[in-house]
Amino acid sequence: MKLKRLISVMTAAVLAFSVVSCGAANQQNSGGGGSQAPAETSTAAPSGGETASGGIGFKEGGKNPYTDPLKIAWIPTAASEANGTAWGKGIAQELEYWSNVEFNIFDGEKSAEKQTEIIADLIAQGYDGIVLQAWNSDACAQAVKDAEAAGIPVVCINIDVNTPHAGLVAMTDVEAGYAIGERIAADLGGEGNVVIIEATPGAARGENLQTGFKQAMENHPGINILDSQTAEWNMEKANTLMQNYLTTHGDQINAVFAHNDQMAEGAGEACKNAGRDDIMIWGANGETKALEYIEDGTITGTVYTNCYNQGATAARLLMMYIGSNIDTSSFSKTPVIKMPPMTVDKDNVGSITPDMRW
Amino acid sequence: MKEKSGTNAAAGVKKLLANSRIIVLIVLVAFLSLTTKGKFFTYGNVVSILYSISLTGIMICGATFAVLLGGIDRTVSGNAAVCGAMAATVVLAFGQSNGGALVALLAGLACGIVSGFFHGLVLSRFAIPAFLLTLATNEVLYGIVQFITGNQLINVMRCDLMNWIGESRLLGIPIPVYILAVCFVVCYFVLNHTVYGRYVYATGGNRQASELSGIPTRRVIIIAYTISGFMGALSGFVMSCMNKQASASQAQGYENDVLAAIVIGGVSMRGGSGSLQGAMLGAVLIGVITNGLQLLGVPSIYHNLVKGVIIIVAIAWDMLSAARKSGTATNPFAGLFKSKKKVTA
Numbered sequence: 001m002k003l004k005r006l007i008s009v010m011t012a013a014v015l016a017f018s019v020v021s022c023g024a025a026n027q028q029n030s031g032g033g034g035s036q037a038p039a040e041t042s043t044a045a046p047s048g049g050e051t052a053s054g055g056i057g058f059k060e061g062g063k064n065p066y067t068d069p070l071k072i073a074w075i076p077t078a079a080s081e082a083n084g085t086a087w088g089k090g091i092a093q094e095l096e097y098w099s100n101v102e103f104n105i106f107d108g109e110k111s112a113e114k115q116t117e118i119i120a121d122l123i124a125q126g127y128d129g130i131v132l133q134a135w136n137s138d139a140c141a142q143a144v145k146d147a148e149a150a151g152i153p154v155v156c157i158n159i160d161v162n163t164p165h166a167g168l169v170a171m172t173d174v175e176a177g178y179a180i181g182e183r184i185a186a187d188l189g190g191e192g193n194v195v196i197i198e199a200t201p202g203a204a205r206g207e208n209l210q211t212g213f214k215q216a217m218e219n220h221p222g223i224n225i226l227d228s229q230t231a232e233w234n235m236e237k238a239n240t241l242m243q244n245y246l247t248t249h250g251d252q253i254n255a256v257f258a259h260n261d262q263m264a265e266g267a268g269e270a271c272k273n274a275g276r277d278d279i280m281i282w283g284a285n286g287e288t289k290a291l292e293y294i295e296d297g298t299i300t301g302t303v304y305t306n307c308y309n310q311g312a313t314a315a316r317l318l319m320m321y322i323g324s325n326i327d328t329s330s331f332s333k334t335p336v337i338k339m340p341p342m343t344v345d346k347d348n349v350g351s352i353t354p355d356m357r358w
Numbered sequence: 359m360k361e362k363s364g365t366n367a368a369a370g371v372k373k374l375l376a377n378s379r380i381i382v383l384i385v386l387v388a389f390l391s392l393t394t395k396g397k398f399f400t401y402g403n404v405v406s407i408l409y410s411i412s413l414t415g416i417m418i419c420g421a422t423f424a425v426l427l428g429g430i431d432r433t434v435s436g437n438a439a440v441c442g443a444m445a446a447t448v449v450l451a452f453g454q455s456n457g458g459a460l461v462a463l464l465a466g467l468a469c470g471i472v473s474g475f476f477h478g479l480v481l482s483r484f485a486i487p488a489f490l491l492t493l494a495t496n497e498v499l500y501g502i503v504q505f506i507t508g509n510q511l512i513n514v515m516r517c518d519l520m521n522w523i524g525e526s527r528l529l530g531i532p533i534p535v536y537i538l539a540v541c542f543v544v545c546y547f548v549l550n551h552t553v554y555g556r557y558v559y560a561t562g563g564n565r566q567a568s569e570l571s572g573i574p575t576r577r578v579i580i581i582a583y584t585i586s587g588f589m590g591a592l593s594g595f596v597m598s599c600m601n602k603q604a605s606a607s608q609a610q611g612y613e614n615d616v617l618a619a620i621v622i623g624g625v626s627m628r629g630g631s632g633s634l635q636g637a638m639l640g641a642v643l644i645g646v647i648t649n650g651l652q653l654l655g656v657p658s659i660y661h662n663l664v665k666g667v668i669i670i671v672a673i674a675w676d677m678l679s680a681a682r683k684s685g686t687a688t689n690p691f692a693g694l695f696k697s698k699k700k701v702t703a
């Protein structure tokens with residue numbers, strides 16, 4: 001058990017260094033033109049690990065992560081969603097190595113006000129660390145600022161808040177949208193028509209995926225976006241929307257880009273019923289069912305992220321801060337860890353083993 | 359205006375015109391047929407609209423009973439979620455066999471029936487507002503779903519019977535639309551051609567008077583909520599078949615769509631008046647608006663705005679015509695029009 005703890009702390013330390021160096025590397029590379037990533041990402045907070053004065057602040061009297069009783073909270077936007085559950089499971093698995101850590105989950109109920117309320121309660125209860133999937137980058141910012149000021153490091157998952165804090169562990173979104181756009185363009189040979197099934201209007205992840213996808217489309221003037229409407233993250237609504245797209249645009253549609261897997265699956269069902277197996281359908285996230293749909297050919301592909309790993313990474317980062325005396329409230333920029341995206345199609349879906357599926 | 363009388367045909371047309379929803383629907387259909395270059399009024403698109411309202415439609419068939427009684431059933435979504443989760447769990451336990459799917463269906467429907475029976479029992483015996491009770495118990499039902507699913511998706515992809523219900527078409531029409539049609543016909547028959555149906559209207563109109571005239575109002579209420587629970591659960595099972603999964607947030611928010619359709623359809627929230635066909639027309643109206651906006655390529659950010667405005671127009675027109683029929687005493691626009699006349703005079 002002790003050995004596992006030691007390995008975890010060492011991993012966290014290595015990660016912390018990689019965060020700082022990645023931040024620096026990102027700054028060097030910006031505009032340098034990586035092979036696939038768009039030049040600028042619209043992630044809420046820029047990456048980097050230094051403070052305004054160029055150093056990291058330290059605080060006195062931190063807790064010992066091995067012996068002191070610790071309380072850590074996970075606040076997903078909605079506890080009932082597949083990725084929220086998978087992140088929570090990843091965090092819990094990592095924190096099992098510390099028998100002195102009490103881990104609790106609080107449902108954000110798709111409300112920034114609710115999340116703000118929960119964070120205020122956690123500050124009052126003297127929690128030692130928070131992992132947050134913010135519902136809204138602006139509305140949750142003050143609560144995170146308060147928590148950091150109270151000495152509680154807050155690590156965000158996927159959606160960041162607009163204030164510097166301990167860290168962000170994110171799936172790629174702008175990059176994922178860009179990668180899917182480039183992939184569709186390549187498969188269509190640079191000519192064709194695409195329809196988009198959007199997330200609920202205002203959802204940050206959907207907007208970022210859309211931004212990345214449109215950046216890719218700018219490189220391919222031969223590809224037209226015929227239509228782009230919301231199905232509110234919802235499978236049955238995406239099914240109906242796709243039927244309507246087929247009614248309106250008929251044979252013109254060559255490809256579909258959906259902002260999540262559920263909607264891609266709904267579009268896949270609609271195309272299957274309409275006998276249109278020529279349309280390529282791309283989703284994003286990489287949940288288990290989507291991988292099965294890729295295997296049976298109902299949808300073409302997705303961008304997979306290992307959510308267990310993402311949750312565990314957030315937990316490791318948090319434990320590193322708790323044990324390090326680093327004063328995360330002194331940060332002027334939020335360190336960012338981007339989870340490696342994996343573009344999955346029928347050829348490589350088998351490489352995602354059952355234990356990696358969520 | 360009240361004193362005017364005309365021929366039977368004129369009265370018929372007038373009666374039809376008095377139903378604002380039909381007028382709005384006809385105007386919408388005509389407008390969309392013209393603007394979408396004939397794409398709207400096709401067999402495929404009409405089927406698509408019916409498919410899009412099939413889940414809410416099944417829920418409406420049950421929830422209308424509760425509204426006709428002067429109550430409300432916000433647990434239609436919770437019942438759908440519990441049924442979906444229960445059915446998915448059971449069918450997986452049976453190795454996704456067809457027999458397992460039937461057991462799963464029965465288990466899921468049983469959950470809905472028990473839930474509906476409970477609500478009926480409580481509401482018939484205690485003076486608790488139905489809105490408050492079902493608001494609270496819907497949360498309880500979703501809590502149960504989170505417990506059953508462990509907050510994870512339960513995927514059911516290899517059950518032939520469930521896939522048949524979710525995917526297949528007969529004469530180009532998806533199975534869920536047939537299920538909606540059967541539910542509608544049965545509930546329509548119960549409400550309009552049975553003694554129980556009369557009891558529902560009577561109890562909803564005036565419970566005390568109904569009780570005094572010997573109607574077993576408690577039993578009427580219990581049966582109504584049980585039907586609502588059953589329909590909610592059935593809708594949840596169909597949804598799980600369509601999506602090949604059950605999730606902890608399944609059908610969340612559907613209760614609002616159902617209620618909106620029922621109210622737009624002219625069913626009085628005070629109970630005792632309105633009809634199932636009216637409620638279904640409300641659902642069709644919402645379905646047509648959504649479909650039309652998508653066919654016209656109207657950006658999603660405007661959908662709610664346009665939908666809201668059309669719905670307000672339909673309801674305002676309805677209120678106005680009802681007020682005209684019953685005299686100006688209940689006309690919400692009476693003062694408004696009078697003052698306007700004074701200004702112009």
